[in-house]
Each structure stands twice: as C-alpha cells, then as structure tokens.
Amino acid sequence: MPPADRINLTGSQRRELKRLIRAGRTEQRMVIRAKIVLAAADGHSNAAIARLLAVGEDTVRKWRGRWRAAPGVASLGDAKRSGRPPKFTAVQVARVKAIACTPPREAGLPLARWSCPELARHAVSDGVCASISPTTVRRWLSEDAIKPWQYRSWIFITDPDFEAKASQVLDLYARTWDGKPLGPNDYVISADEKTSIQARCRCHPTLAPGAARAMRVNHDYDRGGAVAYLAAYDVHRARVFGRCEDTTGIEPFSRLVEQVMTCEPYASAERVFWIVDNGSSHRGQKAVDRLAAQHPNAIMAHTPVHASWLNQIEIYFSIVQRKVVSPNDFTELDEVIYRLARFEERYNHTARPFIWKFTTIDLDDLLNRLDNHTPKHDPAQPRAA
Structure with a gap:
C-alpha cells in the first residue's frame, strides 16, 4: 500500500x-x-x-x-446537504407571523382568536401565498413561540392606594406593622367567604376509579341548595376557623369574627390583625370601625381592590375546592356542611404555614415593570396589572 x-x-x-x-x-x-x-x-x-x-x-x-x-x-458523519429549495420566501413567513400578531377583527374576520387553519386560509385569500398547510403555519409560529389561540386576562390597577395597602399586608405576613416587628402576643388572621357551594346530587352514583380507569361522575344532577363557607386563617399558626351560613353579609361575617375572637389566644391577645378584601361584608372604613367597636384589640387591614391574590385564605379555599368540593356529588346540603367541618379538623391537625415568598421588594419590582409598560403621555391613566 x-x-x-x-x-x-x-x-x-x-x-x-x-x-x-x-x-x-x-x-x-x-x-x-x-x-x-x-x-x-x-x-x-x-x-x-x-x-x-x-x-x-x-x-x-x-x-x-x-x-x-x-x-x-x-x-x-454525513456531509451537509443543501436539501430541497425553500417553497416560501422569508417575506412570506414574516407576513404570516405579522398576521398572527394582529387581531382577526382588523382583518375584517368575525373571529376572536386565530387558529392555524384560519391563518392558513387567510394567508391564501390575502394573497400572501398560493397555498399553505396549517402544519407549516404552526411550524413557523413555533419558531418565535407565537400562540395567537391562547390568551391571558389582565386588569388595570384602579386603587390609588394600591402600593400602600399591598405593602401593609405583605408587612403583616413578615410580622411587621408600621415599621415595627409584631410582638409574641400579636396575631394575623386572613379571612374571606367562599360563596355558593352547591349540593349537587348526581342522577347516577359516582363510579370509583379502577385499573386504567378514572373516577366517573354523572353529568346530570339535582340541586340540593347552596351554602356559604366563611373561614379565618391564622397566617403564622396555620389554624383555620370556619363556619357555614345560608348567605354572606355583615352579620354572618360578624359571627365569624365572634367565633375567632372569643377563643384563646385571640381573646386576650394584644392585637389581632384581620386581613380582608373589599367584599361587601367588610368593605371600607365602616367595616374597620365596626370591627374595632366589636373587639377593641382587632385591627382590620384591607387588600387593594382587585388584589384578593394577596389574601392567604384564598389558598386555603383553593385546597377546599380541590379536596372537598370537586367532584361535587352530595345527597343533601347537610352533607356539604358536615364534610367541610370534618376537613377543617383534619387540616388543622397537619397544616403548616404557607411559604409566602412575595415580599415588598417583589411588589416594587412588579410596579416598576408595570410602569415601564404604561404609556407616559397621560399621567392620570391607572397602572395595569
């Protein structure tokens, strides 16, 4: 060789x-x-x-x-191949992506959102290309993670005291009030109502899960009434106090307050802070004064408007919804009340405080990011959330 x-x-x-x-x-x-x-x-x-x-x-x-x-x-390894010549130009790809980023109503179509088949049809009718498949459109959109068929809801911050109220709630979670740490005899309660928990009696018995088979719940049901579940959650002790009422309102909420404040350690506490949202049962300064008159050691702190996500009791309500209410199959309303009470006892035996990571620093970062996305030409415009 x-x-x-x-x-x-x-x-x-x-x-x-x-x-x-x-x-x-x-x-x-x-x-x-x-x-x-x-x-x-x-x-x-x-x-x-x-x-x-x-x-x-x-x-x-x-x-x-x-x-x-x-x-x-x-x-x-194999050498790189040129492959089949591209059927579509870069301009055509860019035009389809631009259409996907434009609401369909601006194109004169009676659609709320784009789908890949609709985009493909519109690209042909608009003269972008002679023909194109929905699969090709989806592949192009995935290159830039464009998903016009998805949407997220958002609201404007309308509360002029949003930052002050939110900071006050977050400080309480961090055991601080007016810049001073809470004492050992101070407690923080998060309270709200879960309205209209229905007793839906299914027309066919629910079938238990089995091998390769999920639980089966009949679609048809008879209504057995509804109940409101009022609950107060001790943020730092992870203890829940709940009660069922026929409806919500000032008097039912006052009974919840009485239930909590007449037992220890809250009856003899130096201060008990009640974090509530802006529902009609506890809205405004009148609710603050009413609580103070009912229990002098109780202090009410409101979350900002449209900020119930700052109220930790909502986390507990989500647990109740997943573990107690859904799937809703109760023979009568008393069964709903009984199961809520039993679950409350079970929860209090094993509960640990929620790991709350959103702080005032995170709040400042959030508001700054919202400010950067808000047009500056009109200072009177509220910030978006």
Missing part, C-alpha cells in the same frame, strides 16, 4: 472506533465506516476491504479519504 494511502490510528482513535462498532445504538452506516477505517489501518487494500464488508470499492475509497483528510470520528 502506498504511504499516501496508509492510515495511522492513535490508541484513543482506535478505541473510539471500536466503541462505535460495539454500541448497540450506533447507526449501521456508521458501523460500516468505522470498520473501513480500522481495516485500512490494519493494512488491507480497498479491494480486500470491499470484499470483507460487502461494499463497493468506491465506498471504501471515499471513507478512507475522508479520514485521511480529517482524522477523527466526526469525519465519518
């Missing part, structure tokens, strides 16, 4: 080629190429290697030459 055609392998190269051959997941074409290089390094001619591996001599000559030009396993 002429010296120019000879292949010299290092120990590591030989080990890597043998590893490729032994590996069960190596593509067969890579195995053949690795065997060609190893045989060539052992001094076999092209004709002998071709007979041994049942391939053409041109194939052996090609991969021997590839290895000699660039020694290494990477040289055994």
Whole structure:
C-alpha cells in the first residue's frame, strides 16, 4: 500500500472506533465506516476491504479519504446537504407571523382568536401565498413561540392606594406593622367567604376509579341548595376557623369574627390583625370601625381592590375546592356542611404555614415593570396589572 494511502490510528482513535462498532445504538452506516477505517489501518487494500464488508470499492475509497483528510470520528458523519429549495420566501413567513400578531377583527374576520387553519386560509385569500398547510403555519409560529389561540386576562390597577395597602399586608405576613416587628402576643388572621357551594346530587352514583380507569361522575344532577363557607386563617399558626351560613353579609361575617375572637389566644391577645378584601361584608372604613367597636384589640387591614391574590385564605379555599368540593356529588346540603367541618379538623391537625415568598421588594419590582409598560403621555391613566 502506498504511504499516501496508509492510515495511522492513535490508541484513543482506535478505541473510539471500536466503541462505535460495539454500541448497540450506533447507526449501521456508521458501523460500516468505522470498520473501513480500522481495516485500512490494519493494512488491507480497498479491494480486500470491499470484499470483507460487502461494499463497493468506491465506498471504501471515499471513507478512507475522508479520514485521511480529517482524522477523527466526526469525519465519518454525513456531509451537509443543501436539501430541497425553500417553497416560501422569508417575506412570506414574516407576513404570516405579522398576521398572527394582529387581531382577526382588523382583518375584517368575525373571529376572536386565530387558529392555524384560519391563518392558513387567510394567508391564501390575502394573497400572501398560493397555498399553505396549517402544519407549516404552526411550524413557523413555533419558531418565535407565537400562540395567537391562547390568551391571558389582565386588569388595570384602579386603587390609588394600591402600593400602600399591598405593602401593609405583605408587612403583616413578615410580622411587621408600621415599621415595627409584631410582638409574641400579636396575631394575623386572613379571612374571606367562599360563596355558593352547591349540593349537587348526581342522577347516577359516582363510579370509583379502577385499573386504567378514572373516577366517573354523572353529568346530570339535582340541586340540593347552596351554602356559604366563611373561614379565618391564622397566617403564622396555620389554624383555620370556619363556619357555614345560608348567605354572606355583615352579620354572618360578624359571627365569624365572634367565633375567632372569643377563643384563646385571640381573646386576650394584644392585637389581632384581620386581613380582608373589599367584599361587601367588610368593605371600607365602616367595616374597620365596626370591627374595632366589636373587639377593641382587632385591627382590620384591607387588600387593594382587585388584589384578593394577596389574601392567604384564598389558598386555603383553593385546597377546599380541590379536596372537598370537586367532584361535587352530595345527597343533601347537610352533607356539604358536615364534610367541610370534618376537613377543617383534619387540616388543622397537619397544616403548616404557607411559604409566602412575595415580599415588598417583589411588589416594587412588579410596579416598576408595570410602569415601564404604561404609556407616559397621560399621567392620570391607572397602572395595569
């Protein structure tokens, strides 16, 4: 064999080629190429290697030459191919993406949101291209994570004291009030109402889950009435006090307050802070004065308008919804009341305080980001949330 055609392998190269051959997941074409290089390094001619591996001599000559030009396993891979010429131009792709980022009503269509089939039809009718499939549209949109069929709701911050009220609530979660730490005899209560928990008696008994089968709940039901669930949650002690009422209002909420404030340690506490939202049962300064008159050691703190997510009792209500109410299948209203009471007892035995990570620093960052997205031409415009 002429010296120019000879292949010299290092120990590591030989080990890597043998590893490729032994590996069960190596593509067969890579195995053949690795065997060609190893045989060539052992001094076999092209004709002998071709007979041994049942391939053409041109194939052996090609991969021997590839290895000699660039020694290494990477040289055994396929060369890049030009592929089929693109059917659509970059301008057409950009126009379809621009349409997807425009509300359909601006295109004169009676649609609320775009879908890939609708985008494909509109691209053809608008003259962007002669024909296009929804799959192609979806692939283009996925390149920039454009999903016009999805949407998120948002609201404006309308409370002029949003930052002050939110900071006050967050400080209470961090056991601070007016810049001073809370004492050992101070407590923080988060309270609200979960309205209209219905007793839906299914027309067919619920079927228990089984192997490869989910629980089955009949769609039809008879209404057995509804109840309101009022609850107060001790933020730092993870204790829930709840009661069921026929409806919500000032008097039912006052009974919840009385239920909590007449038991220890709240009856003899120095201060008990009640965090509530702006529902009609406890809205405004009148509710603050009413609570103070009812219990002098109680202090009410309101969350901002449209900010019930700052109230930790909502987390407990979400747990109740998932673990107690859904799926809703109760023979009568008393069963709803009984299960809520039993769950409350069970929860209080094992509960731990919620790990609340949203702080006043996070609040400042959020408001700054909202300010950066709010047009500056009209200072009177409220901030968006």
